[in-house]
Amino acid sequence: MCSSSLRLVLAGLLVLLTTASAPARELRVCSDPNNLPFSNEREEGFENRIVALLAKDLGATVSYTWWAQRRGFLRNTLLADQCDLVAGLPSAAEMVKVTPPYYRSSYVFVTRPDGPQIASLDDPALRELKIGVQLVGDDGANTPPAHALAKRGIVGNVRGYTLYGDYRQPNPPARIVEAVSQGEIDVAIVWGPTAGYFAARQTPPLRVTPVEPEVDGPILPMRFDISMGVRRDDLELWHEIAGALHRHRVEIGAILTAYGVPGAPPAPEAAEP
Amino acid sequence: MPFRLELLAVAIVLGTASPAAAQGGPTMPVPPASAAPPDDGQWTAPAKNHANTRYSELDEIDTGNVARLTVAFTFSTGVNRGQESAPLVVGGTLYLVTPYPNILYALDLTKPGAPMKWRYEPKPAAAAQGVACCDVVNRGPAYAGGRIFYTTLDGHVVAVDATTGGEVWKVRVGDINTGETLTMAPLVARDKVYVGNSGGEYGVRGWIQALSAEDGSTVWKAYNTGPDKDVLIGPEFKPFYAMDQGVDLGVTTWPPDAWQQGGGNVWGWLAFDPDLNLLYHGTGNPGPWNAELRPGDNKWTAGIFARDADSGAARWFYQFSPHDLYDWDGINENILLDLTWQGQPRKVLIRPDRNGHVYVLDRTTGEVLSAEPFHHLTATSGVDLKSGRLNYVPEKAPQMNRVVRDICPTAPGAKDWNPSSFSHQTGLLYIPHNNLCMDWQVESVSYIAGTPYVGAEVRMYPGPGGHRGALTAWDIVAAKKVWEIPEKFPVWSGAITTAGGLVFYGTMDGWFKAVDARAGKVLWQFKTDSGIIGQPTTYRGPDGHQYVAILSGVGGWAGAVVAGDLDVRDGTAAKGFVNAMRDLPDATTKGGTLYVFKLP
Secondary structure, X not given: OHXXXXXXXXXXXXXXXXXXXXXXXXXXXXXXXXXOOOEEOOOOOHHHHHXXXXXXXHOEEEXXXXXXXXXXXXHHOHHHOOOOEEEEEEOOOOOOEEOOOOEEEEEEEEEXXXXXXXXXOOXXXXXXXXXXXXXXOOOOXXXXXXXXXXXXXXXXXXXXXXXXXXXXXXXXXXXXXXXXXXXXXXXEEEEHHHHHHHHOOOOOOOEEEEOEOOEXXXXXXXXXXXXXXEOOOOHHHHHHHHHHHHHOHHHHHHHHHHOOOOOOOOOHHHHOO | OHHHHHHHHHHHHHHHHOHHHHXXXXXXXXXXXXXXXXXXXXXXXXXXXXXXXXXXXXXXXXXXXXXXXXXXXXEEOOOOOOOOXXXXXXXXXXXXXXXXXXXXXXXXXXXXXXXXXXEEOOOOOOOOOOOOOOOOOOOOOEEEOOEEEEEOOOOEEEEEEOOOOOEEEEEEOOOHHHOOEOOOOOEEEOOEEEEEOEOHHHOOOOEEEEEEOOOOOEEEEEEOOOOHHHHOOOOOOOOOOHHHOOOXXXXXXXXXXXXXXXXXXXXXXXXXXXXXXXXXXXXXXXXXXXXXXXXXXXXXXXXXXXXXXXXXXXXXXXXXXXXXXXXXXXXXXXXXXXXXXXXXXXXXXXXXXXXXXXXXXXOOOOOEEEEEEOOOOOOEEEEOOOOOOEEEOHHHOOOOOOOEEEEOOOOOOXXXXXXXXXXXOOOOEEEEEEOEEXXXXXXXXXXXXXXXXXXXXXXXXXXXXXXXXXXXXXXXXXXXXXXXXXXXXXXXXXXXXXXXXXXXXXXXXXXXXXXXXXXXXXEEEEEOOOOOOOOOEEEEOOOOOEEEEEEEOOOOOOOHHXXXXXXXXXXXXXXXXXXXXXXXXHHOXXXXXXXXXXXX
């Protein structure tokens, strides 16, 4: 009798405690379930980590909607109200309201440690080596390095790796980095975060060097600022996220470093919301 | 069933027994009788016959009475996406396939209101969310030997018992996880089912294969890029032009290895000539490489193959758009006709191509007899009949460092997949098509799989005249336009013709129209509940009367702004098509309804 009423009281207390400590809000995020180092459905990517940091700051729990980041991603996710936040968009993205950039990265050359060291698109060695580039294939567009090589007449020794790949395999865009390790190609030109993360995981680890020039000709940037995005009319969340990104910029920098993301942090004034 | 099979058998015997009838008169082109046997009142394949004429000999509905056409019954498909399919009629049953999830419905035409007999659901895999590309359309089933054959978005081909709706076989020929999908209508000829894949933009290498109609097993498979052995090019291959002659051109006309992700997919219309035993199929655009990254002709993309129907061995090839710059797939309809050309009888193949020309090809050799424009052209300046080459205008080539204005036609071409019809009665070709031009520049920043890049910004707009589409009647021998009906929106539906002197087609704002085939005058029109991008068919019902059927439901590339809920403010969406379609959401909403019409 006594013990059972105690149990009741304890249970009542537990309920109260749980209710009191449970975060009242949910941060709804759309993300790719299969694309490390950015994100995966086990929440192992650096975007997952950064989002968790922001959620904690806002006193919210994260709930994910998983959707492959391909054509129609924003239309089917954020803009279809499946979520309120998307991480990892180019700061020049037009369909959403972007936060100030929280990091910047660069296309990089990936080579074997015993292989050629390439730092510039104008290196004459690029005319001889087997080069891998990432293929987009949408809207007749391709990655800036692929265009930059074509502009220089370097096409015969270029091999393409589609960003789509085989979605049954883990992290489809990573194949190009593995191809360097396996000697299929001599050098790959890859977007920094993918390159840095997977280069460090090859045996032996591969060398990663930012692509120069930083902007090739008037229109081909090799560096991109990266932001988070909310719907254009969601100003309240925009302010909260922008504020949290600024408050946690040091921790965010540490996460990016831990994932081997090459590149400089954004300019300090840009990070101020 | 036995009754229907008998009919079919009779038709085949008649066809093969009278090849001489195929030669035709001195002026009027006619389809070869073996590929277009006498009409039995059914409509058993989207193209009506293996010659792809889409002509019915039914004449109960004619120019004199069509104004009284009225709705016989309707049926909701339950899927509000782009309906590009053709309703088939075999005996007393109407069959239709929906877009993804690709449900096959059988409707009982012997009962009032045509109630559902059964439905077959292949339950195609959704793959991972977002992995399947935007195109969820299906271009129709085909009937033969008591079975309905069709493709599913997730890479399967199915055979369904036409009587019971039971699955006879289902085979996987493509993998949606690599971007490979199936959207085309199969062609069934003799004991084989011919299908090909879509997905060039994802770097999928194009192929066509012949499956056994009996059990779905692969009889042969030919790739459209790569070494000759993969393409089934051997000693029998005799292309007409020097540009298509040589060893392993599917490798040597690309930078090393680029052919492995070269596109050249097969998602359009096939034709079959029983006398020559040749299968004709187009090939899609080269992808996913930009033009500048793939110097060379990029064989065997954006062209047409003639293959031995039994072995797949290539017999000839012609490339409509060598080194394609504009996404001009070469997969449009191929219409087989016999005609007198400069005094000589010729077996020809007519191709109204995406690049804006109506081609007249000798279908035994691949020689181009004529290639004249049916659309305003600025990007090219004609086809050299000596070399067979399309002449590109260099100033209109997309380039990274400048804005290129007034490119005509655009990426979807002068016309896309939506098929023309040839009237056996008037001898004219009726072409549903676009009237669009575009500006091109490198500008917008985009991203895929976490990777940012600079994208091409394309904006399409109406061509000369201000309308965006048209139905054009075309004289094949004279190679000129006879009449044209301008339409506000691109005409994305197919056309059919009948012995009643009529052409039927639909518009993206939902009008289904009957036109006087000689005069080009609209005699009747009916407003359906959504835009039309489907293929009309006509048949003789169990009551002995003629009916006309069409699926309404806007979508496809041109209609993505409605079916895909795209943002009208983003003019570059759907590869720039949205810019030309901003007012479509004001003209129509999504739908998915079968309409069947008859005389009162």
